[in-house]
Amino acid sequence: MQKIDTGERNKQIQEISSRKVAEHNDLISSVAKMDKTPLKMFELAVSCIDTDAPPKDNIVFLSKKELFTFFDVSDNDKHRRFKEAVEKMQEQAFFRIKEKKNRGFKFKRIVPIPYVEWNDYNDKVLIRFDQAIMPYLIDLKNNFTQYAISDIMELNSKYSIILYKWFSMSYNQFEHYQYKPNRTKKQLEDYKSPRIIISDLRELTDTVDDYSRFDNFEKRVIKDAIKEINSFTHFNVEYKKIKKGRSIDSIQFHIVKKANWKDENYKRNDVQAQLTEEQNQAQNQVNYAVAVANPFTMKLINSSLLYATDIANQETILELAESVYPVYDKLVKELGEDALETHMDYVRRKMVDYSNDKKNIVKYLSISAKQYLNSRLSKQQMKE
Template identity: 55%
Template sequence: MEIITKNDRNNNERTVCSLKEIEKRKIVEHNDLITSVAKMDKVPLKIFELAVSCIDTENLPKDNTIYLSKEELFTFFDVSDNGKHTRFKEAISKMQEQAFFEVREAKNKGFKFRRILPIPTVEWTDYDDKVMIRFNQDIMPYLIELKQNFTQYALSDLIDLNSKYSIILYKWFSMSYNQYEHYSAKGGRRAEQVEAYRNPSITVKELRILTDTTNEYKNFTDFSRWILNKPLAEINAHTSFNVTYDKIKKGRSIDSIVFHIEKKRKADDNSYKLEDTAYQEDKARKAETEDKLAIEAMKSKYTTLLLENMLLSPFEMQDTKIMAGLQVHVYPLYDELKALRGLNGVKDHLSYVSSKREEYSKRNVAKYLKKAIEQYLPTVKRQDLNHE
């Protein structure tokens, strides 16, 4: 690790990365880096993201080196007081003494772990506007070898995120939502798989690992406040996403979190404005898919059984969202039960669910029926296994 403050003779030959049109700058990273553990606080993480936005993957930086303007760097961090140079030096020192990524890559039957110091060398002078940043050669494959499994997001989305956890979650949401957009347009995944990218699930254990809070916020109320509620409030206020979440229980404890990601369409903000034509085409494509799923559901024998057991009303059958939800999330599970117990097994299950209809929430019939079959299927499988 080193901090160099002498002049580099070659500085004048290098191009300084300009952030004047910051809303147009993009960051591209490999998914393995996005899912890694960032062992650093907010400032080093934002410096790293800012530096990555200056990498041109079609014109790779010589010696893994890029140049930033001090003034634009201070503007990005909203530093305007007289002590900005001192604070900058302190941030760089802290980044090089404490900050590293713990990258986890799937290998064979487990994971391979690597600890990488992302930026070992930073150089600047007290009389020049340039700041030289040299990336660790070990981090470069995650920034330039991007033929597959990579994610792109807007630098402007990170400007107003003031929490390390907000940045980490935003990148994770971007990774998942980018896959949703890709497979929605290109195909190659089942409808329920595509929807899962827009509604990603993560166990609390994995979320603690991702946010480096395994030994912090042991009380779930505190965990929710600092790792979920506050970061999501920032993300919803300052980025291109609106995100909500549901807590999934296993027994009496919270086992996992399901996030629900929506992309904003904001005409007055070019940083994530969707073109009207593209937006309308995407909207029409989603509506067409929803209609097709709803028609399939209406033809299903399971819909008839739901009507017979008064778990679905004729009025609800006219709602394409409800019917599409049943087709995607519920009927595949009924197929599993049918394979194990036959159609009579499905009938018996729905008869039982109908007998408990006082617990039924009319606001979300698909969610209710999905929960009921998800709770029942493991019991059936366990009984069959014990019988064998």
């Protein structure tokens, strides 16, 4: 079997580098019960999914050349190794997902790719995802993470891949919220410097029963993984051990994004990711002007729920537009304009008088409106 020539390999690498992976955070936080090769194969297959046009019958197609390039395999034994990797993925690999629900946690065990088809006379490989895994790959309106498949390409440890995805999940939240008004400075710092207790880190990396000595665990799961991540991805990560008594209780990581890292082509269609700080500030000015002109703003002023100091505070107005006005929209649609005005009057009369330095008008108005919608208080009840 001939090797893939350099020009063709570079073309394959360029094509792979233009793709992104998007996964729900519950999947990223799940336990991947598989080794490096099935995990990387899964990630490569996910990068073929267009979330705006989900694949028919949950099927995507890869090429063998693409797979061999991704895994940097060019020897004569590559087809046998590919077959063994597929068999191992289907026989042993699954995700153990833990979802938080109102009454506790819900657990799922999902084999992500139950069917793979290929032949010996063309380059095409058919991969069909299990239906149970698809919501974590295409239903991504909230709580999802996007990252470059090319970053994972060079990682040669299962722990490196798992931690890289976990770092991406945390840092992406920092990038998403850093110019928005609804996160505190401490919350933003926590996204850049996430902390995880050792037992949770062992569960995440599927090492609960491995490396019982902490020094072995630290070297194999943390140090070696971070060395790879720092070498081959767009992150530089440091960490410190935090003690509780005489034992190591948790690890705090500090994530920094490399300046002038490889062109992040995978974000080429992500408008928010491309905005500079100046552009974000300019966009906030536009959003602020729109929010001030919103009829709900004038209604709040007329109801003596907003004052000049509130209007002058860009953060307050942007938070109102994001957290309160959508609730008012729903309230008006369901109960009418009169109900909103009556509700505002009721809120003003019942509002606890507390000092401005402790006042959170956005939170107060949001909770009040949601409670009203949930309870469906009548106008008469509020006038009593």
